[in-house]
Amino acid sequence: MTRITVVGSINLDLVASAPHLPRAGETVTGATLARHPGGKGANQALAARRLGAEVALVGRVGDDAMADEATALLEAGGVDLSEVENDAEAPTGVALIAVDPSGENQIVVAAGANHRMTAAQLPARIEGALILQLELPLEVCEAAVGRATDFVCVNLAPAQPVSDQLLRRADLIVVNETEAAFYGDLLHHGGGRVVTTLGANGAVMHQRGGEIARAAPPKVTAVDATGAGDAFVGAICVALLEGMEPQAALAFACAAGALAATRPGAQPSLPTRAEVEAIITAS
Template sequence: MRITVVGSINLDLVATAPSLPAPGETVTGATLARHPGGKGANQALAAEKLGAEVCLIGRVGDDAMSGEALALMADMGVDLSGVETDVAAPTGVALIAVDPSGENQIVVAAGANHFVTPEQLPQRIEGALIVQLELPLATVEAAVGRSTGFVCANLAPAGPVSEALLRRADLIVVNEIEAAYYGDSLHRGGGRVVVTKGAKGASMYQRGVEMAWATPPAVEAVDATGAGDAFVAAIVVALLEGMDPAEALKFACAAGAVAATRAGAQPSAPEREEVEALLAG
């Protein structure tokens, strides 16, 4: 199972605080941690740990943060030959605040991610493809246009995309906020649409009709930062393995649940055995 991920690479600076700040509020008493992140990198690592052979295409800065940002993927064997170093822009950084329940607020400084261009992509992308919207839209759409196989578009963060991308995607994954942003346009293509709802689970639609739904197993959430990316990786792996929609949703919900029990977007990425054990009860 070969998956190419075209996406962002960040270093996450995570402040775990007693509460999340309201506008204009300063919250003290936080603890700081540094973790590899970026939606593209998170999904690449999670897919590799769930059993896929993954190649990541992205960009980092020529700085000390780049090594931290790539370390876990390198250790797990993700193919990083498609990651280029930008001598003029810094490695992307995400500033994340997390409260004791696992809820979070995130601000991203894209850095080198902003300079991933269509010229960096191969002319033909074989196998499955996963994209998100933390890279320039022209690059995302070029990747989708050059793909010859299964395409998953995680339309996060929400923003304008072309009708061609929506129609080409075999699978679109959004959360409830993103689903509201796109509205009925998500369902105009022939592909499947998955809407995630956090602890309430996820539903899969085709042409606007719900075809399957699942809820995650109960867990004690610590940090939801990487749960959505684990879900995306897992739903793609499950569908490529031939699971039916209901099975695939259950598998992906369990992967997201495991990820929510640990801190950090990439350190929380679940092993295949953990997901299967949680599903087995």
């Protein structure tokens, strides 16, 4: 079984499904509220676990009731939470999410305990594959990459300046179109693969600046895009670590992301391996 360590954020998502997304200064009424476990790190960990990997999560939550809510699906899904610490001085991270009927969203994150994580919490060596995002303090992200001994995937979200060393060490970089524009040619300075997600248009993979694969997702009816990108990250890592060729790996990840967009919430929407394989076969 593929072994993956995810170093990343853990949040509780408060999701308001509204008739439309608000403009600056606008109040939108008529929304319904739901609470779901979230956070990029937690989402990607559960995504990889549901797709067949053995996954451990390293992260931080508050010493509060929201922590139990935020980790409930991870625990139920079999993600190893032994390296998740409770912080007595900061609350569990919260994401405030507005979603419109087409599945588009707006997100504001109150990081809470996530931003109190330090490199001292990391294992001295990170064995097996590592998946990392940028919702933790940057020094923690940099330290995690430095302690990795195998495959490293960095999801450069949210976009912010990072060291050249981190970019060069990554075997796989995943960005969306906005993040790709932020980093520009820096993405291609290392020898690793770079995947840019294109929303409903799928994804494209480059290596050393040259396109090596492109895939489109199966046609679905989107309900909520929250978590779709994280489903993609978990899936592309599992696929490549299992030895799939780039084209097949992209198609697998696009299918996982598309399925996640058909259901509300981040972690509740993450598909199983059987679901992904079934929609690929049917397409």
